[in-house]
Amino acid sequence: QPSVAIIGSGQAGLQVAVSLRELHYEGRVVLIGDEPHLPYSRPPLSKAYLLGETADLALRPQGYFAQHHIELIAGKRAVAIDRTRRMVGLEDESVIEYDHLVLATGARNRPLPIPGAELGNVFLLRTLDEANVLREQMVTARNIVVIGAGFIGLEFAATATKFDAIVTVLDVADRPMARALSKTMSAVFTREHEKSGVRLMFNSQVMRLLGERHVTAVETVDGQVLPADLVLVGIGVIPNVELAATCNLTVENGIVVDEFLQTNDPHISAIGDVAAYPNRYSNGARVRLESVQNASDQARCVASRIMGQPAAYEAVPWFWSTQGNLKLQMAGLPSGGCEEVVRGDLNSSKCSVFLFRDGKLACVETLNKPADHMLARRLLAERAALTPGQAADPTFDLKALLQ
Ligand code: FAD
Structure with a gap:
């Protein structure tokens, strides 16, 4: 029986499995994820979920997987790929064979490289488990400091203003979302966030976090000390390329794929946050995009190719970020x-x-x-x-x- 194995059961990995079944793939589909949950949606984690407004984030209900003969392995890491024998090894030493392998391992948060980053109540926000702890701690926090005025930092800050806390956002850049947004739109966001009570500090670099067990303050390079009983770090991500690198797939800033999202091994594709692909909207330069659209559309593209209908991936990139009442949408490449x-x-x-x-x-x-x-x-x-x-x-x- 032919079989497709997918490593990573996030937005992209799940969609490959779903699309294969929609296209009537009859072989085995194995979806391997190291998180102990059903595949879930991440965007609410920095928004409605923290306010308790969205409870169920699962992208498909439990019963869906058995019904569609998708073998979901939740809570186990894939630790090795044997490209010659076409096998994936899991951490419990079990082995999954494949005809085609899809790498959808996503990205992880970049840790804050300064003293004090390991203190209690200093959070990163990528997973449901992290959001659950954060949600509990936010309720009692009085001084919240967000390090990084990117999408996640600002979404979180806008959410945090709904609690009874002083919310400060620091960034080394001179404006919000500086890597992705025009200066004009950045200025609008600065104004609107300040209007809703967020304190924004730009050109501001954090030197260390202070505290004994839990964080109590954030100290900047220019000597300011901001009281903090909760710190959220949102300074970007690192793509999870290690597994691909150890089996000699080409890796740069992400797993390198061609316009069909195929790696240098024709039996292996890579999609979603981890994939660096040649983009039509950047004159063919390789980009790695972090969005639900990119993860889902690339998954559909690979599923079609597995079903014998190859097409170059050319979808228009789009993205949204909801920050309190501000709904930002972007189309095209910034x-x-x-x-x-x-x-x-x-x-x-x-x-x-x-x-x-x-x-x-x-x-x-x-x-x-x-x-x-x-x-x-x-x-x-x-x-x-x-x-x-x-x-x-x-x-x-x-x-x-x-x-
Ligand atoms: P992921 O969803 O990260 O899934 C990868 C999975 O693979 C993870 O579960 C990981 O643990 C697992 N994995 C990694 N290595 C292994 C291994 N060796 N074995 C087994 N499993 C492994 N995008 C938007 O467009 N709009 C938004 O508003 C938005 N908001 C966001 C808010 C937050 C808080 C976050 C974190 C992201 C947000 N995003 C948003 C981005 C979007 O969620 C991601 O682009 C999308 O989830 C990428 O999907 P993916 O499947 O590539 O990666």
Whole structure:
């Protein structure tokens, strides 16, 4: 019997299994994950879940797996891949054979490389188990410090303002979400977060965390000491490439794959947060994206190839980040050096920024404007010839450019 093994039962790994069954794959499907849970959705972990608003994060109910003959192995790590014999070894020394192997091992949080990072009440946020502990501690925290003004840090900060706490966000950069967002949209987020009571400190580097067993304060390089009884660290991720590297798959910033998401071994694919792939929207340069869209669409692409219908992966990248009342959506690839064109009123909490590279639309950021976001995805997919002038003109109908 043919078989597909999938390592990593997160967003991407689960979707491969689901898509294979939807496409009527008849072989064995084994989904291996080291977390002791049903595959679940991570985005609520920094948002509604912490407020107790979303209880069940499972992407499929328990019964789904037996019904669809998906062998879910939860709570066991894959520790070795034998490419010659096409076998995966698990930590309990059991072995899974495969015809095709999909690596969907995701990423882990980058630890804070300073003294005091190991103190109690200093949290990273990636897994359900981490969110559960954090959720308990947030209720009583009075001084919350977030290190890193990226998506997760700001989502968490916006959530934390709902509790009775002073919330401060520190970042070495000079603005929020500096790696991903235009300066214009960053400024809107600074204003809106400050309005809702978040204290933002930029150009600010943390030197150490103070405390005996639990954290009590955060000290910055320029000598400021901020009281803290809870610290959240959100300073980016490290892709989980080690397993791939030990069996000599090519690894750079992620597991290197081609446009079909295939590694240098034709029997092994890599997808989701761990995969570095040549992106049509970056002129073929390799990128590694961290989004639900990327994980799900790449999974579908690989499932189709396994079913004998190969196609290059070309989906328009898109992403969302909900920070309190602020719903940010992005379509296309963020990058520096773009012309920033505003559509709508920047002083309101509803606006869009259209980014043009060499006169061509490259990315669209929208705040609380879901209709613009949906149009942006189509404009990018169709490579519509939108000009900066048209984008800036609120009376210009964007739909007119769509086929
Ligand atoms: P993961 O979901 O990380 O799954 C990988 C799994 O593989 C993990 O369970 C890991 O433990 C397991 N694994 C790793 N190595 C092994 C091994 N050797 N053996 C067995 N198992 C292994 N994206 C958005 O688009 N919008 C959002 O609003 C958003 N919010 C987010 C909020 C938070 C708090 C986090 C953490 C992420 C958020 N994301 C968001 C990103 C999104 O969740 C990820 O891009 C997505 O989960 C990636 O899916 P993945 O399957 O590649 O990796």
